[in-house]
Amino acid sequence: MSLTARDVAEIVRVLEESSFDSLELDINGMQLRLKRSGAVAPQNEAAQTRAADRNAAAALMTAPAPAASPVVSGPAGTTPVPAPLLGIFYRAPKPGEPPFVQAGDRVRADSIIGIIEVMKLMNTVRAGFDGEIVQISAANGELVEYGQPLLWLRKS
């Protein structure tokens, strides 16, 4: 028996959504070890996204300098889910795949809502509350600052 990329992706998803921090598989001598604390992205892909991000950021810099404290107000009656760290925000597990969440989705506190990349290290971001997503405010592939609202949800 061998594992396809799709199988590995499925196993990763299972681990992500479980309450475990690591997973080890041994199938006829083929070993797979997974740890939750962050994974290293494939080199070429990471390099591409970084180069792309540099260009995007360069374009941004021609706009007037943003205020030190971004205006934090979302739709009435909603709560922000802030970025837990500075990095590049990704809405989907991989380019081309559907996003983790969309406006209108109901999420639980432990639902994954995105990934933040810091120097090739991928960190999953969870909703933190049960509720319904009203608005997503951070764009895919964009630099997010610590504390910046990624999305707004109505707590249930």
Place this chain on the structure above:
Amino acid sequence: MAAIRRVLIANRGEIALRIMRSCRKLGIETVLTVSEADRDSLPARHADRVVCIGPAPSSQSYLRPDTIMQAALSTDSQAIHPGYGFLSERTQLAMLCEENDVAFIGPTAAQIAAVGDKLRARAHAVAAQVPVVPGGPVSTQDDAEALFEHLGAPVLIKAVGGGGGRGMKLVPTADDLPGAVQMAAAEAGAAFGDGRIYMERYVARGRHVEVQVLGDGGGRVLHLGERDCSVQRRYQKLVEETPAPGISPELRARICNAAVRFAAALNYRGAGTVEFLLDAQREAFYFLEMNARIQVEHPVTEMVSGVDLIAEQIAIAAGQGLKLTQEQIALQGAAVECRINAEDPRADFMPSPGRVTTAQWPKMEGVRVDTWIETGSMVPPYYDSLLGKIIVHASTREAAIVRMREALAATRIEGVRTNLEFQSAVLGSDDFAAGGVDTNWLGQFIQREDWEAPRG
């Protein structure tokens, strides 16, 4: 190497503003990384762009090399200026810069490592024929006893990974040796992740004299004279001046040349400071350590030399090398700097963070103020207590002291406690006026003047 059009400043406080000033003059944009506590600070309002890198504690913000590197890449910054403290003398950020083709405005990671390891730095000094305090490494109790006997009491035990007064123990007698060795090794392991220690003869009446150097990274090094920073309390400098009072031109030249030899042997790149312990009576000096960064007290050198050290750092990082020759550096007059801290000298110099309700800095001829504090500024409790620095320049040391006393008297800071009054007392003392106090002097002055609150 790409031209530097945008610099990310990985620091806060007065040095962040100081770096911005030079960048602006050079037409370079600035990106400032801030913690949540510094979002509304004066430096944050002056930067072209601000990115928040984490919560207030520095371990989760200013001390995160990966986050800072990501911020530099994502803002298209071609260089990172680390300022002083924080990541300036840790190899990780310099290494990340080297890997990601971003200029680190400072020395190479290898040079930071070479001078950060105090035993290696000592060996480099010996190789460059720079005198060191008699001593050597200690790994066993037997080593320690043999070396102690050879050096004679008292001795200092120092952590190889320490520096700036951290990780040092005074051993007055042979009886204190076994306990001190054991404790020093344990503490060094816990504090610096490196349990190695070494022993040096204790020079009781030494002065702290340091030399500012600039290196092009290819072996060419020049110096911008020395600074005397002997007015210290527990290794924290409070007053710095240049030139060092009461030393002969010959001795000054020997010290400055030794610093150049040391830095040149490392092919040192950027601005750095070589620190010496000066035994003025014997006209002898010993290498202490090298600080591989811009220093708090760099303005006194700028005042007498007219050189913008931050601009020189940036030029070197951009691959432009040294624009000056040693002959072009002329040092004129005398400069003195007083550090103004949010601390209470009458309560054992306890830090005094809080909201500054009034800040009036002196505006006088020959007076420069490097600060990040204005009326309404918040001094957070998470970082050092430096509010600003008052720097004066005059044709003579006497005139500079008079000017500094006037400048201190014209300064008003309210809302937090400060050492302004204390600095006035230091500058007004006969000993300071006479010049050439040693590093123990301030501690004695504090006790004599009954500055600390009575205990018990």
